Amino acid sequence: MKKIRIVIMVAALMMAAESFGTPWVTKSFLQMVTAPINKLQKGTCYADSCEHVIGLPYIAGGNERQVVDIYYAKENRKNAVVIEVHGGFYVRGMRQNHRPYASVFLKEGYDVVLVEYRLVDGDSIDVEDQLRDVSAAADYVTVHAGELGLNKDRMFIVGSSAGGHLALYVAEGSANESLPIRPQFFKPRGVILNCPSYDFASYNSTGLFYPKAMEWFLGPRYMDSEWMQAMSPRTCFSAYQGPLFVNSSREDFLRSQALLIMDDCGTSTRPLEFVFIDSKRKKAGHVHNVSNPGLKESIEVNRRMIAFLERWL
Numbered sequence: 470m471k472k473i474r475i476v477i478m479v480a481a482l483m484m485a486a487e488s489f490g491t492p493w494v495t496k497s498f499l500q501m502v503t504a505p506i507n508k509l510q511k512g513t514c515y516a517d518s519c520e521h522v523i524g525l526p527y528i529a530g531g532n533e534r535q536v537v538d539i540y541y542a543k544e545n546r547k548n549a550v551v552i553e554v555h556g557g558f559y560v561r562g563m564r565q566n567h568r569p570y571a572s573v574f575l576k577e578g579y580d581v582v583l584v585e586y587r588l589v590d591g592d593s594i595d596v597e598d599q600l601r602d603v604s605a606a607a608d609y610v611t612v613h614a615g616e617l618g619l620n621k622d623r624m625f626i627v628g629s630s631a632g633g634h635l636a637l638y639v640a641e642g643s644a645n646e647s648l649p650i651r652p653q654f655f656k657p658r659g660v661i662l663n664c665p666s667y668d669f670a671s672y673n674s675t676g677l678f679y680p681k682a683m684e685w686f687l688g689p690r691y692m693d694s695e696w697m698q699a700m701s702p703r704t705c706f707s708a709y710q711g712p713l714f715v716n717s718s719r720e721d722f723l724r725s726q727a728l729l730i731m732d733d734c735g736t737s738t739r740p741l742e743f744v745f746i747d748s749k750r751k752k753a754g755h756v757h758n759v760s761n762p763g764l765k766e767s768i769e770v771n772r773r774m775i776a777f778l779e780r781w782l
Contacts, residue, residue, distance in 0.1 A: 508563075509563060509565055510566045514572050515569075515572035515575060515576060516569070516571045516581070518543070519540045519542065519543050520541040521538060521540045521541065522538065522539045522617075523538050527609035528605055528609075532587055534586060534587050534602075535585070535586070535587065535606075537564075537583060537584050537606055538582070538583040538585075539581070539582050539617060539619070540568075540571055540581045540582075540583070542576075542577075542581075543575075545577070547577070547623075547782065548620045549578075549580070549658075549778070549782055550581070550614075550624045551571075551574045551582070551624075551626075551627055551778075552581075552582045552584060552606070552607060552610065552624060552625065552626045552636075552657075553570070553581060553583050553628075554586075554627065554629070554632035554633075555583070555585075555632050556629040556630025556632040556666075557588075557631060557632075558686045559588065559589045559631045559687065559688075560589050560685060562588070562632075564585040567759065572762075573762050573771050573775070580618075580619055580620075582610050582619075584602075584606045586602035586603055586606070586635070589685075589688045595688025595689060596634075596669070596688055596700050597649075597688075597690075600639065600700065603635045603639050604642060604651060604652040605652075607624075607643075608652045608653055610624075610655075611624065611655045623658055624655070624656075624657055624658055625658050625659045625778060625781075626640055626655075626660055628660075628661075628665060629662075629663040629665075629756045630723065631666050633664065633665025633667070634666040636660060636661075636662065637665060637702040637706075638650070638700070638702045639655070640657050640660045640709045640711070641709045642705075645705060645708035648705055648708070649699055658711070658712070658781055658782070659711055659713070659777070659778070660709065660711065660712070661714040662715045662716070662730070663759055664716065664718070664721045664756045665715070665730070667701075667726040667727070667729055668729055669697060669700055669701035669702065670694070670700075670703065670704065671701075672687060672697070673691050673694070673697060703733065706733055709739075710737070710738075711739065711740070712740040712777070712781045713740065714742045714773075714774055714777040715731070715741070715743050715744070716743070716744040716745070716758065716770050716774070717744075717745055718745065718746035718748060718753050718754060718757065718766070719746065719753075720749070720750070720751055720755075721754055721756075724745075730743075742777050744769075744774075746766045746770060750766065753766040753767070758770040758771050
């Protein structure tokens with residue numbers, strides 16, 4: 470309960486800071502807040518009862534984090550795949566903790582691939598490396614789909630928070646050869662974004678974060694505006710015109726990012742569904758449908774998310 474209160478307090482303070490344009494978030498504070506999501510959650514869930522392959526490397530001889538877990542639906546199998554990219558402010562997060570969220574898809578007959586990637590370390594690894602990892606993971610499961618028992622023609626990519634940034638950028642790269650980082654073989658059937666990070670290029674100019682905090686979670690090149698622009702999903706948003714599902718909530722401290730996606734869609738003809746939970750419940754905040762899929766508001770979001778997948782199979 471103490472950790473939950475801390476997260477709620479952080480969300481409230483960040484929303485206040487966003488309103489007043491006052492920097493306040495420090496590196497030490499972010500470390501304290503994000504530490505819990507970097508610990509492996511114990512206990513079993515529905516995903517554990519499904520056939521699975523754990524820790525499959527997608528880069529030969531690569532880093533220990535360059536692996537995927539694959540879970541196979543055991544009932545009403547749709548012969549379709551959900552590739553899920555976790556979040557964690559680019560510096561935290563573990564794919565294993567998304568097993569309860571993976572269970573939402575598995576129960577509906579979708580195979581699930583949980584992607585792990587290297588974390589920003591403030592020195593040698595930055596967001597560009599993470600984009601390369603997720604692109605490589607998506608290509609790996611596409612190229613090896615046959616031997617892995619997956620359908621490469623019915624793959625969706627899902628990303629939450631910072632993972633939303635990575636997932637959307639990879640989808641954009643699949644449709645635009647001019648992007649500096651892009652998958653070579655992966656072609657998503659659709660994209661799902663949970664409370665995504667989107668306008669990455671603006672993070673070093675919003676006045677929300679202190680420089681040391683930005684250096685920590687954005688990487689050593691955070692002051693390079695040209696690089697930030699090149700890594701931002703917003704820069705190349707028009708590249709991906711496929712089906713898109715976006716959700717946020719009143720208590721999501723990154724809700725302005727999701728709303729910005731809606732603005733940028735404008736009169737676009739792209740297939741789009743936007744779900745906004747207008748609830749005052751603090752638990753129905755940032756990525757609540759991922760971290761707490763049993764919550765009433767989460768059940769509603771995930772119900773509509775599954776309906777979106779069904780529509781684009």
